[in-house]
Amino acid sequence: MHAPVMCQAVVELLAVGDGAVCIDGTAGGGGHSAALLERVGARGVVLAIDQDVEAVARLRVRFAADGRCRVEHGNFADMAAIAARQGMGPVDGIVLDLGVSSDQLDTAGRGFSFMRDGPLDMRMNTDSDLTAAEIVNSWDEAALIDLLRRFGEEPRAARVARTVVRARAAGRITGTLELARLVEQATGGRRGPQHPATRTFQALRMAVNRELERLDAGLEAGIGLLKPGGRMAVISFHSLEDRQVKHCFGRHIGRWESLAQGGEVWRGDQPVLARVTRKPRAPDDGEVARNPRARSAKLRVVERMAGEAGAAPTRVAGMREQRRRVTA
Numbered sequence: 395m396h397a398p399v400m401c402q403a404v405v406e407l408l409a410v411g412d413g414a415v416c417i418d419g420t421a422g423g424g425g426h427s428a429a430l431l432e433r434v435g436a437r438g439v440v441l442a443i444d445q446d447v448e449a450v451a452r453l454r455v456r457f458a459a460d461g462r463c464r465v466e467h468g469n470f471a472d473m474a475a476i477a478a479r480q481g482m483g484p485v486d487g488i489v490l491d492l493g494v495s496s497d498q499l500d501t502a503g504r505g506f507s508f509m510r511d512g513p514l515d516m517r518m519n520t521d522s523d524l525t526a527a528e529i530v531n532s533w534d535e536a537a538l539i540d541l542l543r544r545f546g547e548e549p550r551a552a553r554v555a556r557t558v559v560r561a562r563a564a565g566r567i568t569g570t571l572e573l574a575r576l577v578e579q580a581t582g583g584r585r586g587p588q589h590p591a592t593r594t595f596q597a598l599r600m601a602v603n604r605e606l607e608r609l610d611a612g613l614e615a616g617i618g619l620l621k622p623g624g625r626m627a628v629i630s631f632h633s634l635e636d637r638q639v640k641h642c643f644g645r646h647i648g649r650w651e652s653l654a655q656g657g658e659v660w661r662g663d664q665p666v667l668a669r670v671t672r673k674p675r676a677p678d679d680g681e682v683a684r685n686p687r688a689r690s691a692k693l694r695v696v697e698r699m700a701g702e703a704g705a706a707p708t709r710v711a712g713m714r715e716q717r718r719r720v721t722a
């Protein structure tokens with residue numbers, strides 16, 4: 395069973411109360427959904443979305459007796475349409491806890507882990523077509539190098555790609571351990587605490603699930619769904635994700651820019667957000683000791699500013715004061 399990461403910090407910083415309407419866009423084992431349900435009271439609602447049909451089946455069982463929880467199979471990139479289908483309007487709180495769950499990692503047949511022998515699959519949504527095996531066996535060397543650099547930040551991308559292309563000439567590469575051994579061979583084995591295949595597996599998983607593309611769409615959809623005063627919490631597990639979250643929030647937080655001719659102009663997207671966490675929060679030592687998977691987690695929380703949707707911010711004292719008030 396997946397242990398939810400930074401659960402208490404998420405519910406406290408989302409600060410949802412009685413009657414709140416929330417979305418858990420990455421419901422997984424349901425840990426964050428359950429914690430939100432405890433906060434929203436008898437009149438509240440939690441929409442629990444996951445793109446993994448196996449997770450959705452377990453969530454339906456877990457929350458079967460709770461009419462306040464609505465479970466939907468889908469991608470958080472489509473959360474506006476999913477919420478509309480559920481008759482939901484603007485929401486008070488949204489959580490995205492990115493990446494794979496322990497349930498997915500621990501199931502060898504899903505192919506996410508280089509520690510367990512399984513097929514090279516890595517699809518979170520098994521309805522989609524692209525698998526890791528397809529990439530490993532059919533993408534040309536240049537495309538593999540690009541993938542390993544962009545999504546894995548793998549310094550030995552060229553050597554890994556060359557080794558894979560040579561190995562597949564002798565027969566299709568089909569297994570997780572087979573690929574992990576090839577990567578070890580290409581990189582010269584373990585040098586630090588990280589397994590040599592970590593970056594390759596991360597890159598493949600991100601490409602198979604189009605993770606960064608969906609993340610951007612999900613963040614924008616979530617921001618658009620928030621009520622004024624509503625909050626969104628995002629937990630990321632590696633620098634590529636966190637950078638994207640930071641940049642997306644930054645675009646909406648915006649800034650006043652001085653003009654050469656005098657005066658100031660607002661640079662930023664609508665709707666406007668304010669930071670709730672000035673710096674990303676990390677789990678405390680106790681949580682990392684209990685749940686090592688939490689060690690690289692970073693939590694960022696923002697709040698949608700009050701005001702007319704689509705209206706440009708005006709330079710009024712109240713707005714700055716409000717920003718100061720919500721920044722923890």
Ligand SMILES: C[S@@+](CC[C@H](N)C(=O)[O-])C[C@H]1O[C@@H](n2cnc3c(N)ncnc32)[C@H](O)[C@@H]1O
Nearest residue numbers: 398420422423424425426445446469470491495
């Ligand atoms: C880290 S786990 C979440 C665990 C969950 N918070 C809990 O407490 O059990 C991430 C989950 O999000 C799902 N997921 C990842 N990206 C998604 C996306 N773009 N849309 C919907 N679900 C996604 C995965 O299938 C996985 O079940």
